[in-house]
Each structure stands twice: as structure tokens, then as C-alpha cells.
Amino acid sequence: MDDIRHMTLAQALAGLRAKRFSSVELTQALLGAMEASQRDIHAFVTIDAEGALAQAAEADRRRAAGEEAPLLGAPIAMKDNMNVAGQPCTASSRILEGYVAPYDATVSARLRAAGAVFLGRTNMDEFALGSTTQTSAFGPTENPVARGCIPGGSSGGSAAAVGGGLALAALGTDTGGSIRQPASHCGIVGLKPTYGRVSRYGVVACASSLDQVGPMTKTVEDAALLMDVIAGHDPLDATTLAAPAPRLAGCWEGMDPARPLAGMTLGLPKEYFGDGLDPEVRALTEAAAKRAEALGAALREVSLPHAGFGIPTYYICMTAEVSANLARFDGVRYGLRVPREEVLGQYLATRAQGFGAETKRRILLGTFVLSSGYYDAYYNRAQKVRTLIRRDFEAAFAGCDLLLAPVTPEPAWPLGVYQDDPIRNYLSDVLTVGANLAGCCAIAIPAGATAAGKPVGLQLLGPALGEATLLRAAHALEPR
């Protein structure tokens, strides 16, 4: 078989269609690599070898019978916060240990219907609360490219699995950068779709008004292939958009190969190039902007005047929703229960043992910002600032097609560093939370590496439902 470490989803599908290898062979090879890497990389919290091989065998049978489906036989890794019927779904939390999903998330159901094989569950920050994957209750994940460093988070397991060649492609979720930041740190592509483009039904909620599911892949083409399966209106998620999801795969075709970005204006938000930016990240981002110019794009500086309020606004909106979304983990119906004689004691014991420190911190923060007497000063005010931030983006997109920016202020840092400094961690989301607060789409693609060999990503941001434009530019700018 071809080298699976570098195989893209598109190549794998071509190989399966040409019958150069079977889904069982491909799945077996990946499972072997996954198992072998668990001790050092630890990208997975659950590897479902038996289930995956059964699905692969079924896919092979279907193909032999002449059937075809968009992802028939393609192995995919799922972040541990998406329900896949029959598999555990813990969101990397002790409080969901023992819970086996009784139903498919809509994204799982759509992948299943498209013939995908579910390899296993990727590690993440507990309930997606973190940007390093170190808040996982089941131990951290190591960056497979920048060894010894964090893979980013919260979708760190998915990023490490794809970046380390352990999965062809994965799904992640992005609440404030949780797809784009780990993609950047692990040298892969990560797309956060427009809010409402992909169903959240069956995805363990972090912050409902910010969460989006998206693909984490080796190429822009692979991201488009997955989007074409998972995107679109879902009657089970009232926040999905009614607008039809146009086909994205191949949307970059027909452009002038020498100047594919001709006629496109890219805005550089000056607030995203501030003092805190690591010099190597700045240099790589500016180089990418020059490359875009060479490919025909017009560059212009734009301003997002309220960008400086992004972090406090985000951490108020997000924690408020988290505090309510995580209330249901009470030991009554599923997951961990620490039995006590009376119900309040049982709640306290179950939640004290079941949640990690960062999760508790955010529940407390969220409870505080919603409480009587503080609501107007925090939650209500943050909602107003959120509107201003959204208007910033709308104004910026009135003058350009896409925004170009770094993904994170600095490359991946060593495991264990800053772990006791939540504010330091929160600040690293400064360049990604804007897209979530505004609801627009954004993608991270590889932009190169630092002198020390750490991957650095480039972020492109597009207006709501601007995925096709976003992917056209990303496809032109991604490394060949």
C-alpha cells in the first residue's frame, strides 16, 4: 500500500475506487499506526478497532456490490465530543466515563450515510475548555510534529492524529479557535464553518452560540470533501441555516493557474498584527500575504476596532453558556455518579469528582456573570460588545473579500508550560475568537515552520456563508 502517513483523503478515496487497496487494509494500517503512537502521541481516548474493521468490511462489501458513496470506506477520526451510536463519548471528562452514545450526532449520521469508517475518538480539552488538550481527564496529547510541545486545543487529538499521519482526516469543533489553533500547531488544514452551516445536534455543547463542527485535514480539497457531506440544514438543530450548502469540492477549478487570486481583495486587520505577535509568526504571515499578492490578490489594511474586546467578551459569553450546558452532568441519568444519601450531596460529590479544574473554573465564571446583580455588568454588556464585534467584521468585509491574519500569536509551546496560568492560555485565543463571536467562517492552512521546525498556520477569514471564496483562496495559498 501507499505510504499512509502522507496519504490524503482524496488519494485514499481514489485508491479505494480503483481497488488498489481495500477499506479493511487501509483501516488496519491506520489502526496499527494509531495503536503504536498511543504511548507517545496519545491522540486518541478510544480506538474502536473492532467497530472500525466491521464498518470497513461492510464498505468493501458495498463497493464489491457496485455501490458508491462519497466517503465509502474512508476512515475518519472523531473528536470525543460527537455522539457516534455505540461508541463512548466522554468529551475527555471523567463525568462521562462509561457513557456510550445511544444515538448518532447529525454529522456522524451524515458521515455514516456517506460510507465513512469511524476509527475512534480523539483526545481533547475536557468539554473543549482549553487550547492545549492538557485539560483532558485522560492525559495530554503530544504534538507529533513539534515534539515535546502541545498540539494545541481543544481539538488537539484530531490535529495530532491528522498531522501525525494516524488518520486521513478528522472532525473537530471550534468554539473560539479549537479547530484552527491546533491545525496551525500541527501543520494541517482546519476549517471553522459559518455558524449554522453544520449541525450541532449530537455534539456535546460547549458554548452553543459559538460552537461549530468542522473538518481537520491534510489539504483544502479534503476539507471540502468532508464539508460536502456534513454541511447543510438540519431539522434537529434550530440554529442551522436554511440556505442550501453549495458544493465546495472543486470550487477552485477554472481559475487562472498563474494568478488564481486575481480580482480578490484580502484585508489585513491591523489589530491582528500587534505587538504580542511572535516575530517568526509575523514574518511567515507577511510572506504569505506577499505570495497572495503575487498570485493576483490586492492587499489592503483594514481595521476591526473592537478586536481588543474579543477576549473578555468571548470569555463572558462562552463561560455563561458553559455553566448552563454542563449543568446536566449531575449523576442522575448517565455517566459518573458518586452516590450519597441525599440529592444535593450527590450533585456536589459527582461534580467535584467528575469535572477537572479548568471546567470548574469556567462553570464558576459563567455562573458569576449570569448572577443577579452582575448580569447587566457582564453578560448583558458582553452581548452588546459582541454585536459591535460582528459589525466590525461586516464593515471589513464590505471592503474586501477575505481577511488574512495569523492563527495564533506564537507557535506551539512546550507541554506543561503555562498550565497554572489560565489568563496566559486565554490570551492565546485572541486572533481566533473574533470569527466565532461574529459567526463568520475561517480557515487555518499551513504557512511554513519556525527555525526550530514548529508549524505555523495562516488564517483566512470570510463573511458568513463565504466558504467557497475562503476555500478558493486557501487552495491557492496552501503548500504544494
Place this chain on the structure above:
Amino acid sequence: MEYEVVIGLETHVQLKTRTKMFCGCATAFGATPNSHVCPVCLGYPGALPTINGEAIRLTVMAGLMLGCRIAPLSRFDRKNYFYPDSAKDYQITQNGAPLCLGGAVRLPAREGEARVIRINHIHLEEDVGKLTHRAGCSGVDFNRAGTPLMEIVSEPDLRSPDEAIAYLTALRECMIYAGVSDCNLEEGNMRSDVNISLRPKGQEAYGVKVEIKNMNTFSGIHAALGYEIARQKAALDAGQAIVQETRRWDPDAGETFSMRTKENAEDYRYFPEPDLPPVLLAQAQIDAWAKDLPEAPAARRERMARDYGIPDYDAGVLAADRALADFFEATAQRCGNGKLASNWVMAEVLALTAKEGRPVQDSALTPQALGDLLRLLEAGTINGPTAKALLPELFAEGGDPKAIVERRGLAQVSDAAAIEAFVDAALADNPKVVADYKAGKQAALGFLVGQVMKRSKGKASPQLAQRLLREKLA
């Protein structure tokens, strides 16, 4: 001191939808515990709510019935609190932007003028599950969790327990009329939280209020209010302050007990439900729904009394039940005599429905049949006893009264010669009764009429029989 009682009610009314508020589970009552549940109403990780459009329509109908303003944009909010009967540990409700605003319930006039009780708003929310406690453990049944509830919040316009009950009765009537709810009290379809305070007569400012939670019988509400009035009056007279608190009514003890005071009140941390977009209602949609709105019971009561010339009391009883009122009106129109139709529906038909345990619309008796029967009675074709005897049969099996009367020869005998023979026989066979009558015992005449009827197999005209008897005994 003399006090004025101030009462406001928050009434939860269960909507008559097939499925739950935010998922597709059935709203069936009395099923095996946890048999009507799914990831959504069990609060499973990742499950999301979607709005039941029928619940929105029914709440709008309720609002239109009470003359509320329907909000073109309303929202759902999360009310956060931990309790085992709450699957998500928050309740989806409407806090800031409810579906219906304003409106009023008109109480029938008792002494003096009719009273108008203002509605503050109506909002929509989901019910919780049901806890059962056994020795050593507790169980939760989530069948009821997610059932759509309207909360109808009145202004503090009620001034006595009787008025509170009159308000609830009128509200219930309206909701059943609009087809919004069955308002079945035994099944907990209508539950009220009661707010009550006292203030010195003539004072404008309200006194400190007490809330009594979750009452589902009218008699319980009446008794609890009576108890609270006496308790608060005694406290105020003794110079004690009323504590703002939530109390619970214990029907066995006949007393209310403190549950929690304001200092310990929960902070529900309401915020907009991010999983649900705002509910937008176009005026055209509201207008289309309004076309199906029935006449309000109070208006119908007045109209029926006027149009059919029946007493207010009769109109009130008939109008209280929409199906019964429909039946009465159709009967009255068929027979052309409103008073006669009213008498028969009120006495005979209601007695039958009580005896058979089913409403008239579920019986075989049609208003056409009853109307025809009453026409035969009025025309003297049959007598009263025959008509009454035929009614149970029509109720059970239906049929055309005219055809039945003809087929069985039930037409009354009004031929004086034929009846005279029965009269003579009755007088001859009962000399002692005749003597009693002649001695001044008026009741004896009734017995003799009965004898004539018996001999005629019920077909004699009772009036004619009586006249002939009187003549012969004179």
C-alpha cells in the same frame, strides 16, 4: 382592622399537543414510566431542542381568546436550577419576551357589575419530570418532561377567594373553548401558584405577599386562600410583619407551611436560550389562526340568553361547555322553541350524560333528533312521558323520532271517547281513592291520572285524562 385582600394567580395550563414542546415524544398521560422519552427530553449530551409549532399556535389562540397582544417577536430563555426532575438542570421558558402580552378575563356579574381581571402576560415553557419516593430510593419518570405548558400570569386584581375561583373557572372555560387545553384537573393540566397579600382598607400600596406553590384543585386553592387570609390578618392585627416567602398548602393539615423566604430565594440566572432562534410571527399568520377562534364563553352566554329567551342561569350552564352549547343551539333551531330545548338539555340530556358517563357529542343523540322529538311533543303528537321514555334509546342508538313513533304507534290518544272508557274503568276499580278525593284529598287525583295512563299504555293525553276525571268526580 379591616383589610382588603389582594390576590394574583400564575396558572400553568398544559397544551393539547400530540408531541412535547421541544422533541417528537408523545405527551400521553399514564404510560409506563420513561417510555415516552428521547435524548432531547432526557437531556442527553449533545441533544438540542426544536420548537413545536402547534404549541406556538395554541398559545396564540389562548392569547387571542383573552384579548392579548401577540408579540411579533418572542424568545426562549434558560432558567437555571438543579433538581432531579429537570433533565437539563435548566428549564426552557420565556422570561424577557413572552408570546402574549396584556389581555383580560371577564368574570360573570355576581353582585353588581361584572369584574375584569387583567392578564399581565402568557408565556410558554416545558414541564419537568415526576419524582416518586420509595423507601431508600427515589425514581424519576421523564414522560411528562418537556410537555408544553402555558403560564398565564394575572395582575393582582382579585379581591377574594371566591373571585379567584371565578377567575379560574372562567379561564378554564376559555381554554377548553379555544381547544387549547383539556384543563383536566385530575391529570394536573391546570396548576396555579397563588400570590396573596393584605392591605388596610383604603391603602393604595400593596402589602407584603406570600406565594403558595403548585395547587391543582379549586377547592384546595379556595381553602388555602382562606387559611392565608386568616393567618395574615391575625399576624397584622398582632402587629407582626408578614415575611415575603413561598409557602406550601397541606390539604390534610388544612394549613400552609413556609418553604423558603426571600433571602433564600434562588437566583435562576435567566439568559436567552442560544439553541433556539427567536419566534417570529407575521400578522398574516396570526390573522389566519384567528379565523378559527370560537366565540368567547361570556359573550356566548349573553347572546344565548338574549336570542333564545332563556334565563341567565341556563345560558351560563349551557355556555360553560362548548360542545353542549353547540348541541343546545342546534336543537333550539331545529325545534324552534329555545326555552323548551333549554329545559330538555339542562334536565333530561344532562341527567343522561351523567348517568352514562359520556358527553352528548359522544352519544348517538343528534340535535336534529332531539329537535324533532320536541316538535312532536309540542305538536301534541306524543306526550311528555313518551318523549322522556324515548330519549335514552335515542342517546344509545340514535334514530328518527318521527319514524319510531309511527312504527310503534306511540302517538298519544286525544280522542275523548277512547279516554273516557279508561277513566270509567279507573273510577270503578278504585272506590276508596275516589272517596278520598271527594273528602278533599287533592293528591288522589294524581293517582287516578296514573291509572288512566296505565290503562292506555301511556298513550293517553294526561291533560285530557285529568279534565275528564275532574268532570266525572265533580
